[in-house]
Amino acid sequence: MRPILSPSKACNAEKRWTLSDFDIGKPLGRGKFGHVYLAREKRSNHVVALKVLFKTQLKQSQVEHQLRREVEIQSHLRHPNILRLYGYFYDQSRVYLILEYAAKGELYKELQKCNYFNERRAATGEVKIADFGWSVHTFNRRRTMCGTLDYLPPEMVESSEHDANVDIWSLGVLCYEFLYGVPPFEAKEHSDTYRRILKVDLRFPLKPVVSSAAKDLISQMLVKDASQRLPLVKVLEHPWIVQNADPSGIYRS
Incomplete structure (x- = not known):
């Protein structure tokens, strides 16, 4: 068409x-x-x-x-x-x-309906990014804090300079939320969420059961030092992605 x-x-x-x-x-x-x-x-x-x-x-x-x-x-x-x-x-x-038109609708609504995704579904599928109101035409380091609280990396919480590595952190948060149904640093108060992010207080609940490979990938993306986060090309090569990759379905994120 x-x-x-x-x-x-x-x-x-x-x-x-x-x-x-x-x-x-x-x-x-x-x-x-x-x-x-x-x-x-x-x-x-x-x-x-x-x-x-x-x-x-x-x-x-x-x-x-x-x-x-x-x-x-x-x-x-x-x-x-x-x-x-x-x-x-x-x-x-x-x-x-x-x-x-993305026929399968919003990804978040699908996650709410399912509570959480199994590992194969979490690692696959074709996602389309939408909503660019907070985007900018730049590759420079920035200090502006914007975005959903649960997805903010430590450098943005601290209002420090940040670059494209913030996307690796956000991808780690997204992967965690796919598998567990909640973001990793969620807390009742905003101040507690900020504190958990800054400490990288990453915990993996016993349920639902998630493989060690998935946890390993998430742990390598949710690293406080932005320069030490797993690069995107390595994310795609990670064993958990390779083992589960079988794109199907198109969702809007």
């Missing part, structure tokens, strides 16, 4: 599209700033997810700059594991994002 927008025209999408160009189907999700619907672009019959955001709510929460950044960054990204932003348009009260 061909894209409904060519890369060169994606940034000019607001000049091309209106709501009348789409047949709107069932709702796929609801967020703080609007809703997501299954939709079909009439001219091409291309099925997409149409994210509808309300301007008043964006303004009240002062996140217009995040939306602009999300559109600017995601519209230029081309990768099989990144959810495509085909284009956008707006009217007097709403902003519409034309997104790739």
Whole structure:
């Protein structure tokens, strides 16, 4: 199925599209700033997810700059594991994002439904990253703290300089949460979560039963010294990944 927008025209999408160009189907999700619907672009019959955001709510929460950044960054990204932003348009009260449709929905909702994944499922499947409101166009070291509390690495908690190695830490947290159903440093109070992260207070519960190979991989990613975390290429070569890798299914993260 061909894209409904060519890369060169994606940034000019607001000049091309209106709501009348789409047949709107069932709702796929609801967020703080609007809703997501299954939709079909009439001219091409291309099925997409149409994210509808309300301007008043964006303004009240002062996140217009995040939306602009999300559109600017995601519209230029081309990768099989990144959810495509085909284009956008707006009217007097709403902003519409034309997104790739990930048929199996949000990964977190699937995890909530299952409580936790078995090891084969945790190591496999095709995940597509979405939501780029906190992203930046840079490879430099940064000091800004942002992101979900449970996924913050020690260097961000300490407001120290950080680089792409924060992603290895987050991947370790994600892997742990897949296998145990909860993030590794979860606590009742935010201050206790911060403390556990800084100490790398990593504990592996007895249940559910998780293999030593999975624990080894997680332990090599959740390392306080960012330079000592297992590089991504080594993550892919780790025995636990190799033994369980069999991609199936596409989820949005």
